[in-house]
Amino acid sequence: MVIQGFLQLSPGLFAIFYHHALGKTTAKKADDRALSFILGVEICVAIVFLVVYISSSIFLSDQSFPRDIYLWVLSGIFLVEAVATFFLYFRKKSTSLFIPRHVAASLIHRAESAKSRSDTIVLGIVTCIFELIFTLPLYFAASFAISNISTRSGFIFIIAYIIIATIPLFTIRSLYKTGRNLAEIQRSRVKKKLFFRLTISISFLILAVLTFAAGMLI
Amino acid sequence: MENQNTKLFKSAETILKIHAKALEIPSGSANVFISHSIKAAEKSLKKRKIITKSDVTRAVAKELNKYNPDLAYVYENYDKII
Numbered sequence: 346m347v348i349q350g351f352l353q354l355s356p357g358l359f360a361i362f363y364h365h366a367l368g369k370t371t372a373k374k375a376d377d378r379a380l381s382f383i384l385g386v387e388i389c390v391a392i393v394f395l396v397v398y399i400s401s402s403i404f405l406s407d408q409s410f411p412r413d414i415y416l417w418v419l420s421g422i423f424l425v426e427a428v429a430t431f432f433l434y435f436r437k438k439s440t441s442l443f444i445p446r447h448v449a450a451s452l453i454h455r456a457e458s459a460k461s462r463s464d465t466i467v468l469g470i471v472t473c474i475f476e477l478i479f480t481l482p483l484y485f486a487a488s489f490a491i492s493n494i495s496t497r498s499g500f501i502f503i504i505a506y507i508i509i510a511t512i513p514l515f516t517i518r519s520l521y522k523t524g525r526n527l528a529e530i531q532r533s534r535v536k537k538k539l540f541f542r543l544t545i546s547i548s549f550l551i552l553a554v555l556t557f558a559a560g561m562l563i
Numbered sequence: 564m565e566n567q568n569t570k571l572f573k574s575a576e577t578i579l580k581i582h583a584k585a586l587e588i589p590s591g592s593a594n595v596f597i598s599h600s601i602k603a604a605e606k607s608l609k610k611r612k613i614i615t616k617s618d619v620t621r622a623v624a625k626e627l628n629k630y631n632p633d634l635a636y637v638y639e640n641y642d643k644i645i
Contacts, residue, residue: 366586439643
């Protein structure tokens with residue numbers, strides 16, 4: 346959950362989108378579209394989580410399924426993600442991310458040209474999909490974690506996961522609403538770049554250790 | 564080539580006006596210092612035969628920084644946000 350909250354693609358694109366919406370429409374309309382963007386991210390997180398949860402619960406319910414190997418594979422993926430987030434997640438220049446430059450340019454273009462609620466919902470979904478390379482293993486780990494608890498508690502966990510995933514977006518929205526602008530937000534993102542990088546990387550490392558240990562204990 | 568350069572400066576002006584509105588800079592003063600910066604950037608790049616988009620961005624941002632550092636920062640770093 347912590348990792349999901351610190352990933353920078355959707356907050357970055359959301360900041361660009363909100364800034365551009367403020368430049369082209371009224372503050373009220375910009376805020377309305379911003380909420381649609383957040384809704385898009387929430388829809389994507391919920392759908393991906395449910396798909397992963399349902400598919401993983403099918404094979405986890407099978408008693409002969411090697412849970413220890415499943416956890417060790419996850420642990421290995423987390424280790425790779427820890428290294429990747431430290432060395433590859435951010436580029437040298439500013440807060441540029443791992444995505445290819447032409448894809449980033451295309452996303453920025455889409456953010457600039459989003460005119461309706463449906464456009465912004467799709468934009469939110471697309472950013473969430475681009476982050477899947479880092480978030481998909483997290484959904485598998487979270488699904489494993491909730492496979493042993495009651496359905497009700499699992500449902501609460503999924504809701505909490507969705508909320509935490511969108512906290513950065515709500516934070517940026519509140520910053521804009523309290524009079525901050527893209528320059529201030531971006532300066533603070535650049536300042537905290539190393540902190541983000543370390544937090545994500547260390548969190549992945551901790552997850553790798555925990556999943557490996559859980560695999561040993563099963 | 565000159566036509567191409569004019570296009571680059573024109574598009575820079577349009578983008579800057581949108582950024583200025585988003586940064587809540589009063590449109591009157593924004594229009595004045597944006598056109599001042601564009602003219603100064605054009606002047607500074609006049610001797611060059613080939614001008615790229617990043618040349619224009621750097622030159623305009625340098626001029627804009629004298630009037631509004633926030634606008635200059637957003638304009639220069641816009642494509643490095645994600």
